[in-house]
Amino acid sequence: MSTTFAHAWPIVRMADHPHLGMCLDSFHILSRDSDPGGIEEIPAGKVLFLQLADAPLLAMDVLQWSRHYRCFPGQGDLDVPGLVAHVLRTGYSGPLSLEVFNDVFRQAAAVRTARDAMRSLIALEESVAERLADSPHAAALTVPPGPVVPTGFAFVELATPGTGRLGRLLAALGFVRTGVHTGKPVELWEQGQARILLNTGDPESDDGPALTAIGLESPDPASSVKRAESLLSPVLPRLRAPHDAPLDAVAAPDGTELFFCRTARPDHPSWTDDFTGDAAEALRDPAAEITHIDHVALTQPWHHFDEASLFYRSVLGLRPHESLELPDPYGLLRSRAVSSADGGIRVALNVAYVGSHPSAPDTPWQHVALASRDIIATARRLRAAGTVPLPIPANYYDDLEAPYDLGSERHQALREFGLLYDRDDHGEFLHLYTVTTGRVFFEIVQRVGGYRGYGALNAPIRLAVQHVQPGAHPG
Numbered sequence: 001m002s003t004t005f006a007h008a009w010p011i012v013r014m015a016d017h018p019h020l021g022m023c024l025d026s027f028h029i030l031s032r033d034s035d036p037g038g039i040e041e042i043p044a045g046k047v048l049f050l051q052l053a054d055a056p057l058l059a060m061d062v063l064q065w066s067r068h069y070r071c072f073p074g075q076g077d078l079d080v081p082g083l084v085a086h087v088l089r090t091g092y093s094g095p096l097s098l099e100v101f102n103d104v105f106r107q108a109a110a111v112r113t114a115r116d117a118m119r120s121l122i123a124l125e126e127s128v129a130e131r132l133a134d135s136p137h138a139a140a141l142t143v144p145p146g147p148v149v150p151t152g153f154a155f156v157e158l159a160t161p162g163t164g165r166l167g168r169l170l171a172a173l174g175f176v177r178t179g180v181h182t183g184k185p186v187e188l189w190e191q192g193q194a195r196i197l198l199n200t201g202d203p204e205s206d207d208g209p210a211l212t213a214i215g216l217e218s219p220d221p222a223s224s225v226k227r228a229e230s231l232l233s234p235v236l237p238r239l240r241a242p243h244d245a246p247l248d249a250v251a252a253p254d255g256t257e258l259f260f261c262r263t264a265r266p267d268h269p270s271w272t273d274d275f276t277g278d279a280a281e282a283l284r285d286p287a288a289e290i291t292h293i294d295h296v297a298l299t300q301p302w303h304h305f306d307e308a309s310l311f312y313r314s315v316l317g318l319r320p321h322e323s324l325e326l327p328d329p330y331g332l333l334r335s336r337a338v339s340s341a342d343g344g345i346r347v348a349l350n351v352a353y354v355g356s357h358p359s360a361p362d363t364p365w366q367h368v369a370l371a372s373r374d375i376i377a378t379a380r381r382l383r384a385a386g387t388v389p390l391p392i393p394a395n396y397y398d399d400l401e402a403p404y405d406l407g408s409e410r411h412q413a414l415r416e417f418g419l420l421y422d423r424d425d426h427g428e429f430l431h432l433y434t435v436t437t438g439r440v441f442f443e444i445v446q447r448v449g450g451y452r453g454y455g456a457l458n459a460p461i462r463l464a465v466q467h468v469q470p471g472a473h474p475g
Helices: 005-015 026-030 036-041 062-068 080-088 103-107 110-131 136-140 164-172 203-207 221-230 279-283 302-314 375-384 394-400 408-417 456-468
Strands: 022-025 047-052 096-098 152-159 176-181 186-191 194-199 210-217 249-251 257-261 275-277 290-299 319-328 331-339 346-354 366-372 420-424 427-433 440-449
Touching (some): 022 026, 026 047, 026 062, 026 080, 047 080, 096 110, 103 302, 110 302, 152 257, 152 290, 164 186, 164 194, 194 210, 194 366, 210 290, 221 257, 290 440, 302 319, 302 331, 302 346, 366 375, 375 408, 375 427, 420 456
Parallel strands (some): 047 096, 152 194, 210 257, 366 440
Antiparallel strands (some): 152 210, 176 186, 176 275, 186 194, 331 346, 420 427, 427 440
8 A cells, every 4th residue: 555645646647547546645645744735736537535634743653643543624733624725626526535543533422423523524615715715626615604703701601509609709809799680590790801600590500610601702793603503503592581682602512601792882782781780880999900801721521622622713713722731640631722813712621631539530620710910919809808829839939940030029929929920932921720619710810921821831730739629629
């Protein structure tokens, strides 16, 4: 068997038989760093079949890589759309066949895997059409409605058995309860542009607070819905009173509901109109430091991680970042962030490859990261309210002083307030964590300059501490 088209094509050409052609396999071409541009030199009719697979970039033997880590186009790091564009320029009009060998897919539900495969092909067709925009071959492609990239977070919704513990934590952070839903047991808490809903009527709250829904600011909610439906993410059924604002949602792969919102705009009904004002609005602190929701982190079921990466990339038009593996006391945590180009939306997708933990072996953590313009002031606010952040061991700060000379006063402030530190080529990152309540904890972050990351270097410290905290859950 020939493993490269550059080797196979001369053989086919010399045979010169009308019924002899080539089967091209995207994985074997791209995994060996072959230049797919040479495919265009193959005459029409000599490419008889096209097999497609994506894969994460891994440093391993190609055979093992091929047998265990192939995934659907759009889920990995290979330029599958570019290869398909080259093949179509030859005049190929045959089938696009998915040849995927993957340990996760073998164990997943067949219907769900089939839907994910179809979503992959729809998104692939769109990507190929962009590559062939100036080519007559693009006319044969059918593309979905264009992506409507969210511009920010409208809200996050936490299901909770009662608002007491979470309410006290939000108050300690400087949030104020500004409204109550007119027909549901839901409270609206606000600070700056950060809005958090506490829902005491969700049955999922029986297991403790959990993040169940995210509101995404959309320039055009109706077009966001059309895009989602075209990529096999139908609108979720929702009970709505006649006077409630129209608000449509789709389900992310982990079950989180994603609502498409247009908040407080004159050209669209606003979900905030469903909340009556609270007397506490008058107590809002104009000096509070939290400005907006920086990002959310969602732990995926282990067999939904690749599906989630494709979902957020294709349905919402977010850009995937490098996939990371981070050490956890019980194994590894795999993490991949997706974001809008301007950073208005950032979502960290995590999956935990960990062993059983006696406190809660199957319960994943979720967290909401809140942006502060002065994280030390926020830390002081927490301390004044009697709220202790997640304790960071002293040896973290001892180790921090080796690579970073921040000055003795700044190093001391980090120790005193339990802050963690990171930097990249664009700026600095300061962050702290609250202790876990149910499945949820909060992260307070301050980006200095143009820092683009998420403090991944500090994740092992956070995970190690959380595993020994009372009530904390692995994942």
